[in-house]
Amino acid sequence: MPSLGRFSAYRLNSLRALMHHHQCDALVVVPGVDSRFSTGASQVTAFLLFDLFETHNPHFIRSKFEMDVFEDFIICIKQNEVHLYCNAVNHTLLLPFTTHWPNLRVHCASESKMSNVDEYENYKITVFQMLVKDCKRLVVPCLDMCGAMGSEKFTKMMIEEWPIIQSYAYDTEHQCSREFFTLSRDIIDIPHELRLLVNRIDPVYLETTLVRALLSFMGTFESVYRLFDSLVESKQLSSRANPNEPLFSVYQHSAEIHGLLPPYLLYGSDSSKQNLVAENIESKLSDLQMMVESDHMVIRGYDQPSGIVCERTNFIQQPNNASHLTDHKVRSEKKLRQIYSKLLDILWKATEAFNFADSDIDQTVSKAQNELKCHLQSESFGSLEINLTYPWKNPTDAVTLAVLSGAVYDIEDIGGSSMGSVVAADTLLISTLRLNDICLSRKVINLTATIPPTCLWTRNPMPIDMTQFTSDKKPIFNEQLDIILAPANTPSSITVNCTCFEDYVIISGKRIGISQVNLSNVLYYRPVDMEQPELLEFVLPPSSYNTSDFLTSALKCCILNGSIDEALEKFQKPTKFRETETLRNENSSSNMSIWLMLKPKTKAKRLFLEQVAPVWRAKGLLRQSDHLPNRQAIRAAFITTVLSRDTHSILSDLRSLSFSQLKFDSATQAGLYSLNQLMTEQPSAKAWLMIHQSELRHIEASWSLDTSVEGISSAYDYALCCGIHLKSSNVPPSNSACADEILSVLLRNSEDKDISLLWTHSATNNESSLTETQDNICREMRPKPLHITVVCGTVGSRKDNVVKNVVDLVKEDTHWIQMSPATPSDISSALETAVKEYDSLLGSATESRVRIRGILLCPGTCGARDVLNAVHRLSSNESTKQLVHSVRIGCVVTCVDTRAVFIDGGRMTFPGLLEMLSEGWTNYILSTGPPKSQQVAATKFGVKMEDVEALLHSVNPKLSQLPAPEGHVERGHVLEALLDEEAFNGPGLKRARLLSYPSLNTTLGNPRMHAVTLRFARPVERVRFTNHLKAIFANLKPWPFYGNLYSITGQIGFTGEPDKIFDVLHLTLNGISRISVNTDDSDFLPKRKANKPFWLTGILAAPPAASKESDEWLANQFANWLRKSAPQQEAIRPPLRLSDLSKADLEKIHEKYHLHPLPAGWYYTGSYYVNMNGDKSFQHPNFEAFVQEYLEGENTKIAARNARIVNHPIPDLFSEPS
Template identity: 90%
Template structure:
């Protein structure tokens, strides 16, 4: 089966979140297995499970919707979908098995590379060409996967549709083809046991459903955002229907706004226990109808629209659980003189109550951002405050509540619905006018470090849906003469006005009619409002693509006007940048004495409008309005920064403008066939619903909310209990984070702030502010840099260490030796060479003390002191930082912690030694060392490209190995160092970089990945055993045993496998020579060469024991005295086989020990001896006088006994000689 069609024409990078999902999603499934006490979770998609929906959903969860996102690639490959779905995932507590084929292997590897202890069983192309061999191999692997598993989780049922309607039974999976094939062994033509009779099979669709729908970063980017944009498009469709409905003179059922709302709900299978949507007018919006569960009472007749002043709407998107509630108003036309005073006061009352409800909800949302606040207590305080504001009003009841659609309030990231309602409001006459409601869906992200709450951030998903809309029934054009008859407008164009409900900025388009002394703002959904002009500030950005901003400062009379209780209420913002930032940095806390949003601090309130670049409105404003207002002293240009929310709204507008232009240009270039395969969605473009309702694309939404997404990613990544961490200081040390401060020990809160700043680096406020002015940020940064330089000069410079790590056989020791030899001039090296990972702490302590001694003794200031650390075994930077943390726990070494800095970390890799276990598994610990943030470079220490072999000893192609290493961490640079030799130039310069390890991106990666790496199941550790001896070994025996090591490697868990041997030995018959030994099992290197240097400079050589060998063996993860002794004995016994062997003592011969050949030889020797009387020998046989005939000598038994006595005498003499001259044990002391 040729694979040429598999290679994509345009090789694009596959994005797999390195910090978060590869570990947490897999570990979450393992947690379910432990909860149900199962041995394994087996996922079988495709035809082998009869296209099980449950299996497909788990595959989509684990592999990030692989088949949906790669659908065009699969279609181009010209293979059937069944071939791509032919794989099995078996998750066990300590390993993961993946069965796949040569076709889907290229798709699966980028998404499974990061799984710890993953074992890949891939059916080769040759096996796939023979269907019988292909199926036999699959069944062999499947049988091996489920062997010794007595209780299994097998996803089968649909987590959504079938849940609660169908119960799982074992017989459901007995119909699967792979289960039926398991029952019959085709190779031996015999029956096996039934799969379900010998095992306990369970399915847990409810738990899996809750797990799959947890709001992790991948779910948010792929599923929730898509549902949100569709939901917002539905709301926009409803509002557009209202636009046409209120403008028409007669009602039409064709323009019924109910249809989009209820069809979205009724065509969904998910049920979250939330109330269904509704659309009710006027008095129909009673509490009884709002809280009713039957959908029949959730809509009003269109005739109610004629008599009603307001309507309430509730949208509910399933299965995501997004909810939005709004109260909108319908006002009479501006010339409606028939309205009574009672009607006007009732309408005004509804708006005032709804305005106060919005104030409370927005204030509650802001208060949620305080990490120290209790959410339930905040909601309770908000409800009490709302009651206090509405004491003079008549209504039946009110409520403010926080609900969780997925019933997961304790998750690090959770979906919550904050809602408020005032039910059955009465007018002056005591009649019920209906209710007002408001609700928004929030994502609450809580960033915790064990029990320490570092930060909380709230995303209001539905904030861009206007808090309220005001439609004018049968509107007519605004008669300006009714407002001011002696003046004509100087400007009448459409501008964008900024809204920021709950500090979530957005904008809507309004008609701005400008006069010399006032401005009228009107719109189809915002009503009509008039602003008196007192002070207008004009802000111009540095980036000309950003819109310019106009700030209209409101006077007290404007703030108390009715328009502030209309659709423009959330347009009122703080006019000061410093005040806005202070409010953002210190979130609001509820107290009963506080005022609402537009309370006493009204003097600084403003309304903001945007002048978009390259628009007619901007040109006309600058030509016609600006000169007039500037002459009257109303308009002036400001050199300060605008309000934070205004800056962000301008940034969002720019992003959406660019997004729309790119989308439309891309759509023009797409053919119908490309659109048919949803290529627009793959490119991050608009869906049809988004395009028709002018919603942003998913890509644009993610760009706008990138700061919040960073917070969500950090919250999920740190949502794991990290052992040994009791404070932010501990966590910072373990991740290599240091404060830029003086020698005074900072408090733990400073470390928490530093961790938070690193996790949420590239603060969006600072970046966006640079688009407007450079003065404020540059002055602050230059001052901070000056102070930092002063502090850096005041404190002692730390010892910068280059950390060299790598797997067994990576020649990392050669790298250290080569770097030290190359850099000698004006440099003093402190070499740190711990023997075991547990010795790193003591080695660092010794190095720092040596460094301090050198600082005091060295008089030459030009001599630079550097440190270089060779990591033992398979430990890396994470183990070094753990050793630093251990130093901090000891009072005597606590001060040494801040004297050590890791400058650069390099990981040495020989591509020949990447895989073990038949090529099914990477070397334990390698992927963890290569994780982003924990290493700076990969040093390729294999042979040069010209001498490189085509494949490893297990048959894995070298190009596949390099692709694997690249997929683990695509940001890593691979530097050549053949056989560990480093040349002068950029490679050496990179290794000597003192700040490479402290880049902001690397620090953030370490903070995010440390919990997952720390909780990863323990890999076998590489234990070094050094044996010293004084006696030579036999060359032939030794070389034969070296060759046999690879063939004798054991499978998982590999304990006792010998992967490396180095040392110096002597051979029998060559007393004056010492040989250097280097044997690397996986690399295929085995060298025995004469040692030229006769000195005893080697630290492992001793005068009485000149020979030594160090073997690196696989050991259990937890060090113990028993396991170490067992490994030492095993290595010693292996080496004893190469020494001169003691001859074995022979036992005396017995008659039964003689073979037929032995008896024939004895007879041949004695057949002519004299015969007894009466016997004659004919030459062929023996005969006596009685006629008896025999082919043996008559005295043959005596001859045999004589032979046995003679041989036993020799054996006794030999045994005595051996016992008198024993060969000493290889490890015995020399005499």
């Protein structure tokens, strides 16, 4: 299966595009019991999670948890982020499918919450309330997509019955009602559009859903043919063997796709155009009695959920020794077969033409119809047509399902009576590989090609009479062999009875009639792999090229090109192959042949070698060939081997299993989805995918590049951005050469080249060795480029230590060119400077024996993609474009400290980390955290370390993890890996980069990590500074994180310690905060002489797009944060007013003045004051005067203090020293 990462993100973005199209704030998917098992929600869940609950069904059955627990999650897709609510049980199950979603927030209910039902439900409602907060318009999948064409309409009240919505309406914690969910929001459902989206054929859909439907469909067709076998062989008609049953039972139990007609099975004159195009099901069936009187039948199978269609015309002939056959009857039968044969020829030629990237599909279909009219000018018929239809109405998709059909209606016999119609149709999977508007390649898979193009049944219960062909000589061999067919150059094989005589062969079978082949030359091919079948090529005499009457209509497509030299030429240059290799190529002058297979370890092979081979060798008919077999024959042999292994594997696995085990375990693993598929001898899904692996690679590439890539105007640009260099060129290559190289990488491990190694062929080894020698000579003649080791990582990953450590350890016979750009935009200039230095070193005689290496420390969260984009920018400049081919990335390492992987409370990975770890863009993960013995159990957000490691592994399981504790690279194998010059250019990595670049280029804007460096000359207070460092983590802000401070490095001084400079390292997420005395005198003295010896660099989260305003805002924010640690200027105090005095202040003033002399007539009793008039008071009579005196005294002090502050201000931290 292809990497889920790209297609998981693609499916997510597809849903987001629908949400944006309908101007919605979010799309909320609620599966399971919380939505009353809504069908629409389940279908969208299956789309996003790749049929998780179907493919893992055995796991759920064996689990101790109920299914409701596994389905207890909510997905909320917003414009810039995705929220996932889950629990401790299904979290690990969902992780592989959701890891690649950008800006993902995970809200996971812990095991402790799950143990308390009330707390568990309250947490879910709290999360749900947070998810839909401020969302005024929502898409909520509810209705069944397959029933979207029906009359059922979505209303808001449908979701008011959902338990999650009802729980939202009442706040159990505060025992109060909330708003009704649907009253304050606009809720919509778009089942029809979701249905079209879910059925788009991406590689994962193809490998799971479409292949399953195809194999089931082919099993149904085989069931029809087997019933017809029984019907033809029986002496009396029986309704028990009605061939109609499999076709129409499948049709009646499927949902209808609008615009496609139902299946049919019609005999003879019943196959009129009126019946074929009618929509009512009654006109699609013929009475069994018609079969007795008819010479042909037409059949149409239709799998409605997938849209797969197949139409065939089959023939029923009287026994060859039948005495009642009239000349009129024979000529009419021959006319039908000739017209059908011509129809097939033209349809197959059109199918082959679709493979050419420069062909127009619609024009090809139109030309095919005109050609058919031209060929049938002399025939009498009602009408004809050739059509190409798209079941899902998506002709512009990168991968689309199409039905190519042709029909000649109401053909008249010699007497003018209608004999009925002939029809043919195949379902094609068309994959178009485009780079923006450039069509690079097109590939067509004929999904229904293995269904025989025609069958020929003989209405004859008697055994074959050999005397009707030749003399009464006894055969020397009579066994079953496989004969190779290649309709539309799609090889397959069928089993036939092969009866060999001394100079001719009779080929017969239940559905192919009887044919005699006269022998002139027989070639024998032996494979290197003994599991492959051996091949027999019956070379036909030239006199039979233009007439193939010696073969029945069912075997016409078994005649293949037999020219060894031409086959070899086409094999070695498959891109130049433009003509069909079958008999239908009228202009071919090469030999034509019939090919049969001798399967290993069979009785037929042993008897042939013992009884037939000696006789034919003695007569000079048989000889062994040293050349490669025909390309189609090689592929047919490969397919036969795959199917044979598949059959043995399935039978050995299923032989001892019960029905329940077959249903849930082994059947799924083997790719079998029905007993009918097993009983009709259809291949498993695994075998089908192995057979079509070359086409599947093309489909994967088509889907991955089906996105407009900004800044790419040619194949050369795209190759540079993905690090693809042509080996044979040291100058900018042409666009066509780059396009060929891109195709070569994308479609690497060509299946034809792989399977050719299984056959003996002397010329191949000589040519490959010659090509390798020429490549080595060219490589030695070209100047060697500068190989660069790229070191990237997130903030706090200690990647700077890695660079310093590598340069310090590898010094012998090595000259390092170090690059440390401050910003992503500086990478281009750093590379330009490095290349110029490299060129000057190459010209130096002293450096002739020294290995020159480059090492690049990426700023912020930049990675290999940003470095290659910088290379691309160099290529667009006329003065620097020649430098591009002097730079090669040798190895890319991503430094990761597991303590700093998560942000936002542990709900989101660090921005840019997933992109850096994507397949193809890095070679190794350097674990720069503490050693295992000192590793903490969880991050500062409480995420367990084993969960962090599982996340990193799920992002890219192919990555190797190397230890580099605290950034120290000490082990030899780690250094060896970092110095590898070809690690980044492996074929698999190059292909992964080509496939993933469009999706990474369109990833939602993550916050940019912006470095701000401040220089200053004044010390700060140690206590204030350390307290502010500790407060950074607690003050981290949620999305979009702008202004968050994640790292601080630099050198500062503290008040009271004037002769010391301190090194500062603070990593917010790692929990590292170190302040140490700088003891490096060489570094100390220059900085002390500078006007501003102190400096700090902070890395802050900034908006994705760089702008002067945002950078200034971040610089001011960082400066204000640092000012808080400097000695603080005392504030100017305002004058003291009476209202400022508290009750305690007044009591103190009274206490001070309560014994002062009293006015005349007052005296103090010790408890209160009394005058001569008898008035009593607890305050001194002059208390107000005392208060005023106190205020005047305090204000005098305040004025003096304020004057001192004004006259002696504390300078700003960033002011110039005096």
